[in-house]
Amino acid sequence: MTGNGAARLRQLFDPGAPTAVVLIRTAVGLVFLSEGIQKFLFSDALGSGRFSKIGIPAPEIMAPFVGVVEIVCGALVAVGLATRLVVIPLIVNMAVAITSTKVPILIQQGFWKMAHEARTDFAMILGATFLFIVGGGPWSVDARIVHGWRRRER
Numbered sequence: 001m002t003g004n005g006a007a008r009l010r011q012l013f014d015p016g017a018p019t020a021v022v023l024i025r026t027a028v029g030l031v032f033l034s035e036g037i038q039k040f041l042f043s044d045a046l047g048s049g050r051f052s053k054i055g056i057p058a059p060e061i062m063a064p065f066v067g068v069v070e071i072v073c074g075a076l077v078a079v080g081l082a083t084r085l086v087v088i089p090l091i092v093n094m095a096v097a098i099t100s101t102k103v104p105i106l107i108q109q110g111f112w113k114m115a116h117e118a119r120t121d122f123a124m125i126l127g128a129t130f131l132f133i134v135g136g137g138p139w140s141v142d143a144r145i146v147h148g149w150r151r152r153e154r
Contacts, residue, residue, distance in 0.1 A: 012084055013135070013142045021137035022080075028127040029078025031120070032090055036070025039063055054100050066093060077131065080140020087128040094125035 039047040047067060051059035070093065073086040098121050106114035136142040 013082070013146050017134035017137040019138050021131070021134055022139045024127050024130060025080055025083065025136060025140065026078055028087075028090075028124060028131060029074045029076070031124060032070045032074030033078060034074075036067045036072075036074055039067030039070070056100065069093060077128075077136075080136030080142050083136035083140060083142055084132050087132045090128045091125060091132065094121055094128065097121055098125070 035046075043049060043063065047063040048059040051063045051066075056062050069089050073090050076082055076086040077090070098118060102114050102118040102121060105117050
């Protein structure tokens with residue numbers, strides 16, 4: 001890999017955040033992992049049945065797809081592997097969830113009902129955005145990768 005390409009890749013994996021980021025990373029990762037698993041365990045209530053109810057097209061395809069994205073990306077976030085990269089689909093996921101489920105509540109039932117219903121969604125989108133900005137932190141697989149690159153460069 002060229003010097004410039006390697007530098008960009010290293011920057012993507014750079015765990016420049018403080019150690020305490022492990023708390024946010026673990027919370028965000030495990031919530032997404034759990035929600036993804038539940039889309040398969042309780043498909044009528046949380047998977048394809050729910051997707052159909054809220055008007056998501058092709059719910060029998062989209063629900064398992066979203067479930068797999070949440071499981072894979074959630075697990076990767078939890079261990080801190082490719083953190084900045086894998087939170088991107090999770091941010092998109094949350095933007096769709098807020099748009100498809102919370103905006104109708106806002107329109108029909110008002111701000112306070114929506115604020116109550118959206119508290120986890122907002123926490124997850126903000127947590128994922130935070131991880132996109134700061135990276136996985138020093139207690140992550142990303143950190144091990146970067147430290148390995150630095151040792152080889154010496």
